[in-house]
Amino acid sequence: MNKLRTVIVDDHPIVIEGLKTLLKNESNLEIVGGFSNGTQLLSYLDSNPVELILLDVTLPDINGMDLCQMIKEKFSTITILILSNHTERSIIMQTIQNGANGYLLKNSSLDELRRCISSAVMGNICYSKEVVEIISRPTKNQLRNTPQLTRREKQILSLLAEGKTSQNIAQELFLSPLTVDTHRRNLIQKFEVKNVAELIAAAHQQQLL
Amino acid sequence: MNKLRTVIVDDHPIVIEGLKTLLKNESNLEIVGGFSNGTQLLSYLDSNPVELILLDVTLPDINGMDLCQMIKEKFSTITILILSNHTERSIIMQTIQNGANGYLLKNSSLDELRRCISSAVMGNICYSKEVVEIISRPTKNQLRNTPQLTRREKQILSLLAEGKTSQNIAQELFLSPLTVDTHRRNLIQKFEVKNVAELIAAAHQQQLL
DNA sequence: TTTCTTCTACTGGTTTTCAGGTATTTTTCA
DNA sequence: TGAAAAATACCTGAAAACCAGTAGAAGAAA
Numbered sequence: 001m002n003k004l005r006t007v008i009v010d011d012h013p014i015v016i017e018g019l020k021t022l023l024k025n026e027s028n029l030e031i032v033g034g035f036s037n038g039t040q041l042l043s044y045l046d047s048n049p050v051e052l053i054l055l056d057v058t059l060p061d062i063n064g065m066d067l068c069q070m071i072k073e074k075f076s077t078i079t080i081l082i083l084s085n086h087t088e089r090s091i092i093m094q095t096i097q098n099g100a101n102g103y104l105l106k107n108s109s110l111d112e113l114r115r116c117i118s119s120a121v122m123g124n125i126c127y128s129k130e131v132v133e134i135i136s137r138p139t140k141n142q143l144r145n146t147p148q149l150t151r152r153e154k155q156i157l158s159l160l161a162e163g164k165t166s167q168n169i170a171q172e173l174f175l176s177p178l179t180v181d182t183h184r185r186n187l188i189q190k191f192e193v194k195n196v197a198e199l200i201a202a203a204h205q206q207q208l209l
Numbered sequence: 210m211n212k213l214r215t216v217i218v219d220d221h222p223i224v225i226e227g228l229k230t231l232l233k234n235e236s237n238l239e240i241v242g243g244f245s246n247g248t249q250l251l252s253y254l255d256s257n258p259v260e261l262i263l264l265d266v267t268l269p270d271i272n273g274m275d276l277c278q279m280i281k282e283k284f285s286t287i288t289i290l291i292l293s294n295h296t297e298r299s300i301i302m303q304t305i306q307n308g309a310n311g312y313l314l315k316n317s318s319l320d321e322l323r324r325c326i327s328s329a330v331m332g333n334i335c336y337s338k339e340v341v342e343i344i345s346r347p348t349k350n351q352l353r354n355t356p357q358l359t360r361r362e363k364q365i366l367s368l369l370a371e372g373k374t375s376q377n378i379a380q381e382l383f384l385s386p387l388t389v390d391t392h393r394r395n396l397i398q399k400f401e402v403k404n405v406a407e408l409i410a411a412a413h414q415q416q417l418l
Numbered sequence: 419t420t421t422c423t424t425c426t427a428c429t430g431g432t433t434t435t436c437a438g439g440t441a442t443t444t445t446t447c448a
Numbered sequence: 449t450g451a452a453a454a455a456t457a458c459c460t461g462a463a464a465a466c467c468a469g470t471a472g473a474a475g476a477a478a
Contacts, residue, residue, distance in 0.1 A: 072345075093302070094416060096344060096345070097344065097345065097416075098345075099345045119328070119333070123338060123341060124328070124335065124336070124341065125334070125336055125341055125344065126333065127333070127334055129332060132332060132333070132334055135305060135306065135334065136281075136305070136306065136307075136308045150453085150454055150455080151454090151455095152454075152455060152456095153454095160406050161406060161407065161409075161410040162407060162410070163402050163403035163404050163406055163407025163408075163410075164403075165404075165433085165434065165435090166434075166435080167433090167434080175455090175456075175457090176456075176457055176458080178456085178457055178458055178459090179455075179456050179457055179458095181435080181436085181457095182455085182456075182457075182458095183455080183456095184435085184436090185435095185436075185437080188436080193372050194372035194373075194436090195372050195374075195435075195436075195464090196405070196406045196435080196436095197369050197370060197372055197405045197406055197408075197409050198370065198371060198372025199372075199406075200370075200406050200409040200410050200413075201370040201371070201372075201409050201413065201418065204409070204410065204413040204418075207299075207303060207306075209410060209413075359423085359424060359425080360424090361424075361425065361426095362424095374463085374464060374465085375464075375465075376463090376464080384425090384426075384427090385426075385427055385428085387426085387427050387428060387429095388425075388426050388427055388428095390427095390465080390466085391425085391426075391427075391428095392425085392426095393465085393466090394466075394467080394468095397466085403466095404434090404465075404466075405465080405466095
């Protein structure tokens with residue numbers, strides 16, 4: 001098997017150099033480039049074959065998440081590993097959703113990096129250990145504040161999220177609008193929010209929609 | 210290394226039997242039980258050591274996502290692999306968030322199952338190939354319909370999601386409430402929704418909040 | 419410099435929500 | 449079977465949102 005042509009993208013040149021040094025003895029890959037912004041990377045990709053990209057999220061011009069998506073759209077066969085300091089769940093999830101094949105924190109060990117590279121190249125999605133924890137953890141926190149909803153309340157909640165008015169909902173469910181109003185009011189109370197807009201946002205955050 | 214004590218949970222007894230047969234020759238694991246609902250599983254776990262659970266999402270009493278969370282809270286060392294037919298992104302994501310160590314579709318090959326088991330046991334999160342695709346795919350579809358928002362609109366959108374009224378927002382941004390109203394109206398138009406409730410839901414779906 | 423976009427602000431009228439209650443009837447389940 | 453929880457329904461008035469259209473000012477881009 002040929003060596004994987006690999007590029008490193010990070011806004012700190014030091015990190016690029018560090019990674020180059022760290023990886024130069026790897027038998028299965030060959031660092032063919034290092035870039036400190038997205039534009040450079042994109043123009044390089046246009047004229048050079050690359051198999052693996054180690055990509056930072058924080059870049060001066062295009063953020064790594066968007067960049068990831070752009071690359072995947074054009075060159076779907078390239079494997080992209082995100083190498084970042086961001087520990088927020090939402091960022092991790094979004095990179096994955098944008099097609100990244102893995103997510104590592106920058107303090108990951110070389111072993112983990114190796115492991116993720118080979119795993120990702122084989123088509124897996126691979127996370128470093130801390131990242132696995134981050135992904136799994138938040139649920140409990142979220143669920144702690146999650147109010148218990150009755151069946152009817154859940155139903156009305158989702159209809160509200162569809163932009164329906166109490167009137168509409170009442171018609172749909174063969175209820176009095178006043179009843180729907182009551183349920184709506186109970187929902188707002190249970191979630192401790194001010195109005196339906198915030199209710200929807202809260203419900204979404206707690207994955208109830 | 211000892212064999213992994215493994216249980217299978219699925220509402221179809223046939224699937225349980227099938228998996229047992231399929232896995233009985235695996236050198237690294239030993240099937241110690243098969244259950245067709247969550248309650249049975251939970252009471253078994255209370256008095257028997259288990260290292261690996263192959264878990265279905267659709268169960269008659271407790272759904273697999275919730276069950277997963279309950280197990281992880283009590284027995285955090287148990288590895289849980291979800292084995293399901295559900296191909297909806299949201300379900301996959303939620304099982305992972307609830308602590309599952311992997312997600313496979315039931316039509317996965319034995320090879321994939323083997324691969325995921327060993328990967329998951331080592332602390333990874335592992336998906337079967339189709340699942341990787343599902344996770345990565347939707348972005349484009351979502352982003353296609355995403356309206357372009359101006360800076361002000363984004364700002365007001367997120368304030369609306371906090372449950373603030375036009376009045377509140379106007380005060381906060383030193384604007385006329387009428388102006389805020391206009392922005393709100395433009396947002397509702399751009400997203401092609403009926404009201405703020407639906408607006409928030411739509412914005413959330415498109416990861417704008 | 420002109421055009422386009424964005425941000426700003428207004429009029430006037432209708433509909434809906436929100437906040438404070440109260441109260442009866444079903445379900446649920448211990 | 450009896451209590452608790454859930455679902456149903458009502459009242460009132462104020463506040464807020466929604467609808468439809470218009471339009472000037474500032475800034476960016478062509």
